[in-house]
Amino acid sequence: MADASPRTDTSTDDTDEKNQRFGRGQMNAIVASDSSERSKDKTDQKTLRRLAQNREAARKSRLRKKAYVQQLESSRLKLTQLEQELQRARQQGIFISSSGDQSHSMSGNGALAFDVEYARWLEEHNRKINELRTAVNSHAGDAELRIIVDSVTTHFDDIFRLKGTAAKADVFHILSGMWKTPAERCFLWIGGFRSSELLKLLANQLEPLTEQQFMGIQKLQQSSQQAEDSLSQGMEALQQSLAETLANGSPSAPSGSSGNVANYMGQMAMAMGKLGTLEGFLLQADNLRQQTLQQMHRILTTRQSARALLAINDYFSRLRALSSLWLARPRE
Template identity: 55%
Template sequence: MFALITTLSIAWFAETLNIFPSQPMHVAEPIPAKGVSMGMVAAMMPNGNSSSPRRQEEGGQRSAPPPPAPAVPLPNSAKENRSSLTKKEATSGGKGATSGDQERVRDPKTLRRLAQNREAARKSRLRKKAYIQQLETSRIRLSQLEQQVQVARVQGVFLGAGEQPAGFPSAPSPAAVFDMEYGRWVEEHSKLMFQLRAALNEHMADEQLQAFVNGAMAQHEELLNLKGAMARADVFHLLSGVWASPAERCFLWLGGFRPSEVIKVMLKHVEPLSEGQILGIYNLQQSVQEREEALNHTMEATQQSISDIVAAPDVAPATFIGHMSLAMNKVASMESFVLQADGLRQQTLHKLHHILTTRQAARCMVAIADYFHRLRALSTLWVARPRQEDGPGL
């Protein structure tokens, strides 16, 4: 009887232990990874269920913990993401040190190759600059050749004006050709001065400004060549100034501008000047004024001589031709005076270009062009001015 009671008590105690779990109830069971079935989880758990191990009835000892779950293979995309993250962390952590080490550990061969690349780039830049300068020089030479061809064409018209055969229309007179060529020159010179003024406002390099200044000098030489041909063809037309505007005609000196007046215009617009430049311009102005006075005296003397020859009394018909031939020789000497005046104008521009810097020479060219442009504008305004009507008594 006592043995039966003892057996029942042990059985009841074992059942009571099965009611209470060996682990807390609030601990959540691990969620199986993606791709692991519930059957695999159940197989990994002891006794085929997910409950915690219980105390064994017969031995009275705790059961051994379940073996660790086998590693579940991850998908290929997860492996690639993990490897890329690891590489990024390694790269970001040692980027500065790696680049610094590479800079310090460059071998002599790499350094020599880099130096050769830099030298090749420098030579390439120099070749490009020389090529651009060669193109600009070729452009200026081509422009000069075109000007020489134009001058030769005009001279051909001047010299062959009266040699057309009968039945053909007569060629235009030298005066008409010169007036037409002068109008074309004024238009082209105005375009070039507009470009030069824009280059000054944009603060271009001296090389580009020098190209514009050389173009302006070439245009002035073209005009002097046209005037020289006109002086040999008809010096009276050139000296009269009918090819220029009325306001320009008032300031005309021997068929062109007065060089000393151009120097005064330049001094008002080109500054600052160094002491050496001021001294050079002063000496140039003195020499130019002296040559102007000398040409004025010789021209006045020649004009007086022509007037005396023409006004001589009692010229017999037999000696009239010889008398007029003497006057013609005096007129021919006037041509040389005009050519000397043109040479003085050309020398003045060249000496100013030599004294001034490139930027100052560009401003000088613009100032001279503006001066004559304003004289032409003054003439236009004077002709178009409103006139008062005459009174009834006049």
């Protein structure tokens, strides 16, 4: 028993040490478990936040899409309503108000009606130009080409007729060119293009020209320039006269007095009379454009006329494309 006693103490010590190690291991395991759970909780919270953000973004996206669809539907309904009004106007010769409860003259919806008609004209014009381009590229015969060229030329007459009708309702809308793109309006002259400038642009597109053709185009360009200068001077004189009429008031008369009212009414009547000549200037400018196109076709051959019409269309198409690019440019 004396010999066994030391071994017993040693065994006890070993057991205590093992118990201590086991206890530390359990503590470490608990600490590690707690750390793992906290990490897992943080991950779960991030995931929940991310899911919540995704749901919110999806909800906002659905709302935007719904609003966009509603806007498109509203625009479609308005366009359908306007087309119905135009159809009734063609049948009755008047324009019906959007409320449908009263009729009035063309001045009420003249601008909107012209914009719709112009859009249709432009669509048909593009179709005819595509037909002409196909005929030119396929080297169609002169007889076939002449029919298409005459069709495009006649279609230009339609837009001049539409503008003349619309000017009776709202001459300012036509003169300002609000029915055209911004880039086109930069080159606007009395509600349309300058014939002389267009002939300059076409000169390089129509080569080779015979000497007689070249002289004819030069003479046409000069006569168009002279007519444009004359109309421009007339417009400037009208603006000056109108400004003087509006400026010549009677500030000395008491406000609201019968004399002041009578002077004001007389003054505005004179201004209205002068404004009435604006329609005449527009009609003269469109008549000049129409005649220039017709005389140009008389000077050129059928194939040259086709190329000229394609060049004119490409020029205005680029102006419209330039407007779209400008409006869609990135802004800071």
